[in-house]
Amino acid sequence: MSEISGPFLMVNLERCEGCHTCEMACAIAHTRSGTLFGAVLGSEALFPRNRVIKIAEVRLPTQCRQCEDAPCVKVCPTGATFRTKTYTAVNPNLCIACKLCMMVCPFGAIQTTNVQVGERTKRAAVKCDLCIDRPGGPACVEACPTKAITLTQPIEVMEAAIHASSERYLEAVKAQATLAKQP
Amino acid sequence: MTTYSQKILDKSIDPATHEMLDHAQKTGMTTVWDRFEAMQPQCGFGELGLCCRNCAMGPCRISPFDEVGPKQGVCGATADIIVARFLVRMIAAGASAHSDHGRDIAHTLLLTAQGKASGYQVKDEKKLDALAAEFAIAIEGRTKEEIAEDVAKLAYSQFGQQEGALQFTHRAPEKRQALWNSLNITPRGIDREVVESMHRTHIGVDNDPVNLILHGLRTSLSDGWGGSMIATELSDVLFGTPTPKRSAVNLGVLKTDEVNIIVHGHEPTLSELIVAASQDPELLALAKKYGAKGINVTGICCTGNEVLMRQGIPSVGNFLQQELAIMTGAVEAMIVDVQCILPSLGAIAGCFHTKLISTSPKAKFPGATHMEFHEEHGNEIAKDIVRSAVENYRFRKPGQVHIPDVKMECMVGFSVEAIVAALGGSLTPLIEAIAKKQIRGIAAVVGCNNPRVKHDYGHVTLVKELIKRDILVVTTGCNAIACAKVGLLLPEGAEMAGEGLKGLCKALGIPPVLHMGSCVDNSRILVTCAAVANALGVDISDLPVAAAAPEWMSEKAVSIGTYAVASGVYTVLGVVPPVLGGPAVTDLLVKGAEGVVGGKFGVESDPFKAADLIEAHITAKRVGLGLPA
Numbered sequence: 110m111s112e113i114s115g116p117f118l119m120v121n122l123e124r125c126e127g128c129h130t131c132e133m134a135c136a137i138a139h140t141r142s143g144t145l146f147g148a149v150l151g152s153e154a155l156f157p158r159n160r161v162i163k164i165a166e167v168r169l170p171t172q173c174r175q176c177e178d179a180p181c182v183k184v185c186p187t188g189a190t191f192r193t194k195t196y197t198a199v200n201p202n203l204c205i206a207c208k209l210c211m212m213v214c215p216f217g218a219i220q221t222t223n224v225q226v227g228e229r230t231k232r233a234a235v236k237c238d239l240c241i242d243r244p245g246g247p248a249c250v251e252a253c254p255t256k257a258i259t260l261t262q263p264i265e266v267m268e269a270a271i272h273a274s275s276e277r278y279l280e281a282v283k284a285q286a287t288l289a290k291q292p
Numbered sequence: 293m294t295t296y297s298q299k300i301l302d303k304s305i306d307p308a309t310h311e312m313l314d315h316a317q318k319t320g321m322t323t324v325w326d327r328f329e330a331m332q333p334q335c336g337f338g339e340l341g342l343c344c345r346n347c348a349m350g351p352c353r354i355s356p357f358d359e360v361g362p363k364q365g366v367c368g369a370t371a372d373i374i375v376a377r378f379l380v381r382m383i384a385a386g387a388s389a390h391s392d393h394g395r396d397i398a399h400t401l402l403l404t405a406q407g408k409a410s411g412y413q414v415k416d417e418k419k420l421d422a423l424a425a426e427f428a429i430a431i432e433g434r435t436k437e438e439i440a441e442d443v444a445k446l447a448y449s450q451f452g453q454q455e456g457a458l459q460f461t462h463r464a465p466e467k468r469q470a471l472w473n474s475l476n477i478t479p480r481g482i483d484r485e486v487v488e489s490m491h492r493t494h495i496g497v498d499n500d501p502v503n504l505i506l507h508g509l510r511t512s513l514s515d516g517w518g519g520s521m522i523a524t525e526l527s528d529v530l531f532g533t534p535t536p537k538r539s540a541v542n543l544g545v546l547k548t549d550e551v552n553i554i555v556h557g558h559e560p561t562l563s564e565l566i567v568a569a570s571q572d573p574e575l576l577a578l579a580k581k582y583g584a585k586g587i588n589v590t591g592i593c594c595t596g597n598e599v600l601m602r603q604g605i606p607s608v609g610n611f612l613q614q615e616l617a618i619m620t621g622a623v624e625a626m627i628v629d630v631q632c633i634l635p636s637l638g639a640i641a642g643c644f645h646t647k648l649i650s651t652s653p654k655a656k657f658p659g660a661t662h663m664e665f666h667e668e669h670g671n672e673i674a675k676d677i678v679r680s681a682v683e684n685y686r687f688r689k690p691g692q693v694h695i696p697d698v699k700m701e702c703m704v705g706f707s708v709e710a711i712v713a714a715l716g717g718s719l720t721p722l723i724e725a726i727a728k729k730q731i732r733g734i735a736a737v738v739g740c741n742n743p744r745v746k747h748d749y750g751h752v753t754l755v756k757e758l759i760k761r762d763i764l765v766v767t768t769g770c771n772a773i774a775c776a777k778v779g780l781l782l783p784e785g786a787e788m789a790g791e792g793l794k795g796l797c798k799a800l801g802i803p804p805v806l807h808m809g810s811c812v813d814n815s816r817i818l819v820t821c822a823a824v825a826n827a828l829g830v831d832i833s834d835l836p837v838a839a840a841a842p843e844w845m846s847e848k849a850v851s852i853g854t855y856a857v858a859s860g861v862y863t864v865l866g867v868v869p870p871v872l873g874g875p876a877v878t879d880l881l882v883k884g885a886e887g888v889v890g891g892k893f894g895v896e897s898d899p900f901k902a903a904d905l906i907e908a909h910i911t912a913k914r915v916g917l918g919l920p921a
Contacts (some may be wrong), residue, residue: 129353133336137356145336154358156764222359252333 114241115195116262117175118247125161126256127168132157134252135172138240141225157221158237159249170249170258173197173218173237179234181210183217183278189234196239296707303748305776308543308698309608312616315694321643323615324634328743331767340873341375349725356873367495375874376501377493379850380508382869384489386851387511389631391451391482391519392654393559398447400561403667404530405441411565411671414440415532415806419709423525427459447522453481458514458522460815463822468860472513475888477506477858479514487510490870501877509858509889516855521815527598531564534601534705535800536714536810542777543613544699545606545642546622550588550687553578553678554608554617557629558810560598562651562665565674567603567625575678579843582685587678592617593632594769594810601705601809609777610748611769611845612741618646621692625681629665630655632740632846643743644819645687649677702781706766706806708819714800719823726836729920730792732762733836733910736817737805738852740770742845742867748774750899752867755780757903759804759909762790763910766820770843780805814852818859828917836913838906842866842899851895857881860890862909864902868895 127229133145136155140148158171160279179197181190183228192208198218199210206221210236224233239260240247300313303325309619316323325413337343340722342629354371355361364370369377403409414420414436420443424431429442452711457478472478479485489511492498498507528534546552553570555563569575570587579587591599592606599605608617611632617623618640624635625647638659641648649659651665651673663680665673704824706714715721735758741747751774755765759780767775777783786797789804797804808816817839821832828834839856841849844867856863871878886892911921 128335130333132357133362134333137336145339146872149340149356151780155356156358156360160360161748219590276535 115175115193116179116260118170118237118239118249119261120169121257121264122167122169124255125167125169126255126257127161127163128254129161130252130254131159131170131249131258132161133144134248135159135237138243139235151169152221152232154242155229156235158218158220158235160217171216171218172249173214174216175237175239178244180255181217184213186211196241197236198238198241199234199236201226201233201235206234208234210234244249300646302746304612304744305749306542306609306613306698306747306753306778308696309613309616309747311615311696311698312543312694316619317884319619319642321619321640322610324356324636327636341378341869342873344369344374344377346377346493349495350899354873355524367512370874372501372876373499373504374876375877376508377498377502379578379869379871379877380504380511381493382490382847382850383508383511383763384486385853386847386849387482387515387519388486389846389848390515390523390851391486393630393812394482394519394521394523394526395448395451395911396561397523397530398444398451398560400667401440401526401530402444402448405437405444407437409667410669411568411674412530412667414529416529417527419533420529423529425714432730439881443529444526447526449483450518450522452484454484455480458482458518459806461517462524463521463819464517464859465822465825465831468822468825468833470879471831471889472858477510477513479510479518480520480554480776482514485514487577491904501874502880505877505880512851512854513858515851516815516818516859520812523810524815527560528707531560531598531602533709534707534734535702535710536705537604538701538703539600539604539606539702539846540699541607541609541773542699543608543617543620543696545588545590545608546617546620546695547582547585547588548622548693548695550586551682552623553582553587553589553681554592554623555589555593555595555599555605556626557615557633557652557655558598558631558812559593559629560595560602560668561670562627562629562674563595564602565670566619566678567605569671569674569678572675572678575682578679579682579685580680582611584682587682587762595629597769597772597807597810601707601807602858604704606699607773607776610741610773612743612747615640618644618648620695621689622645622695624684624688625649625677626747627651627677628655628657631802631848633657633792644692645684645689647680647684649680649701680713696837700777700779702776702779702807703783703803704772704776704781704807706802706808709815710821711806713809714802719820719827723790723824724825725792725796725803727919729767729914730762730796731764731837732792732907734764734766734768734820734915735773735837735877735906735910736814736839736856737775737842738768738811738814738817738839738842739782739841739849740846741774742843744845744867745843745897747843748777749896751775752778753899754840754842754866754902755805756788757900758906759793761907762792763907764793764796766806766808766817767805768813768817771841772807772809775805776807781807811848811852816855818855830917831860831890834913834916836917836919837861838909839863840866840902840906842902857885857891857893858889862894862906864896864905866897866899868897868901
């Protein structure tokens with residue numbers, strides 16, 4: 110397997126009800142207090158990194174796909190956006206909120222907003238960070254009431270596809286054998 | 293000594309509850325706590341009060357997010373409008389529950405007066421006469437039935453009244469009545485305010501958050517000084533005004549060798565007759581025939597409080613213990629009427645021989661046998677219900693019986709009249725005790741249980757902190773039972789109080805926490821506040837008093853908290869109400885209200901910090917009255 114092939118958030122379209130719970134969980138997970146009431150009572154801004162949309166009667170959350178050869182990393186003039194082994198990250202210290210990454214992101218997954226760096230409030234680009242420092246993993250995955258979102262390794266998608274196609278192949282072979290026996 | 297998992301210990305402070313939760317786990321039964329866990333995380337939009345389903349352009353959800361997402365519903369309602377509308381609807385629902393209870397009691401009194409009810413009589417003629425005098429109803433030369441009929445009809449008329457002020461609002465200090473009039477929030481009619489609440493919160497009607505909240509206050513006042521007060525006063529007339537008496541609480545009051553009946557719900561109309569029927573010689577003989585030593589009637593929730601304070605009937609526990617009570621396997625029948633009855637009970641009863649019997653035409657439950665109750669045949673129906681419980685004793689499976697050996701004695705029944713009597717005939721000794729700082733003030737700690745809070749921890753911790761600081765506590769509802777379980781409702785409980793309060797309790801032989809009844813009996817607390825304020829010639833908002841609902845969950849509690857605030861009482865909630873999504877509404881409730889009605893809400897989930905807030909408020913009010921802080 111290649112050196113970098115990190116996990117990503119996969120959405121089961123049949124399960125998503127469009128309830129926005131993942132947005133709420135995302136916003137809360139990225140506050141300092143870490144709780145809804147704590148954030149509201151502490152006047153902390155709530156800002157989700159994902160966005161639930163509806164297209165042709167299908168609802169789904171959208172967020173950064175953690176591109177491995179990410180255009181946002183390529184265009185960043187300050188080196189704020191970078192790729193780790195597991196995800197595509199933004200360092201708010203270095204970010205100047207120039208929006209170049211927003212322009213080149215094919216998924217519209219990056220926004221700029223106020224962020225807290227130490228005691229300073231500044232503008233910076235924010236995007237899904239897979240809740241990389243959160244012990245329970247991504248908050249959206251945990252919060253989704255229908256379990257529509259999963260943190261998935263590319264290899265799992267690959268294996269699922271291999272199994273599904275192999276099953277179909279075996280069925281076809283079996284069917285052919287049956288047909289061949291008939292006069 | 294059995295040890296329980298940390299998970300179980302974290303759910304409650306009550307050993308009987310620990311034991312039953314362990315038993316439930318071992319036998320594969322689920323409880324309200326399991327369902328609460330399965331529901332996590334709960335919807336943040338709902339928690340902030342930001343969703344609206346009031347019309348079919350929606351459902352709408354306002355974004356609490358910085359910069360992104362819709363800030364108005366489809367109709368244009370802002371977060372504050374949506375939060376205010378929803379709060380008013382919660383108040384209206386809570387007020388409806390209390391007031392409909394009051395209407396039922398007025399109905400029972402009317403039928404009793406007309407000789408149409410079976411099993412009832414006017415038990416407290418003194419209170420009837422006092423009410424008649426208050427209502428300007430003639431007493432001289434009339435029978436108690438004639439007087440009772442007029443009192444019941446006047447009480448009935450309060451529900452449909454269109455103009456003027458509800459009768460009992462005149463019990464409030466004159467300053468308070470004048471304030472309500474000037475704000476145009478004097479409740480006119482009990483049903484009218486609820487109907488107007490529903491009208492105003494309909495799409496496209498009242499869209500001014502302040503105007504909405506003001507009507508919410510009026511609606512809550514129609515409960516506290518209306519429906520709830522009618523329920524309390526007329527229940528006293530019918531069943532007797534409570535006097536101090538001893539009883540016991542917790543699951544250990546269930547008996548292994550008797551027919552166990554639990555009355556659950558809120559209204560005393562049926563539970564009183566169940567108590568009477570359980571003493572019927574024929575039914576007792578039947579119980580003996582089946583090998584039971586007797587018939588043990590117990591209560592839960594507020595109908596339990598009603599028969600506890602009038603008949604000394606023991607209580608098996610508070611709201612969160614209702615499922616556990618059935619899981620003891622020793623309950624022949626749980627008889628329910630209205631309010632706070634979990635729809636999960638039928639399925640649990642189905643695992644045992646227990647019969648869940650619903651009785652109100654308003655409230656049916658899955659898995660329940662419906663034996664509809666009507667006062668016209670009250671005695672007969674009550675006997676039928678008790679008989680079906682006795683008949684069921686045969687089917688108890690001894691192998692399934694698991695009753696925790698946990699119970700506590702308590703002293704209950706402190707109606708306003710009983711408090712005055714304990715003080716020697718007037719409230720003066722209480723006022724003097726406050727003035728000379730033997731006690732600092734009075735706090736009403738009331739309200740439900742809620743699995744969001746460790747069961748009874750919020751209640752008991754706050755109450756213990758308050759009495760330690762020489763603040764006398766009065767209690768109703770599920771808080772009362774929580775306090776009873778740890779011995780706070782015993783005169784000996786004074787040992788847990790500060791020196792001043794301890795001295796007062798010992799001198800009078802009373803507990804440091806006074807049980808004033810069920811949740812409609814919060815009206816007794818209003819009457820007490822009004823009487824003290826009137827004696828001092830001040831308003832309720834000037835008194836060193838406060839209220840708290842550490843574990844509240846019901847819409848009734850929202851109405852109670854709101855009428856407390858509208859009556860001038862600082863009220864601390866232990867559970868955050870769904871309003872934080874509306875910053876202006878939140879600000880109004882926790883700050884602005886004080887400048888308008890003299891009372892406001894506080895929100896504090898840590899009971900120690902809540903005690904600090906209450907103490908600071910009481911100290912400030914003492915200073916305001918020129919008393920030593």
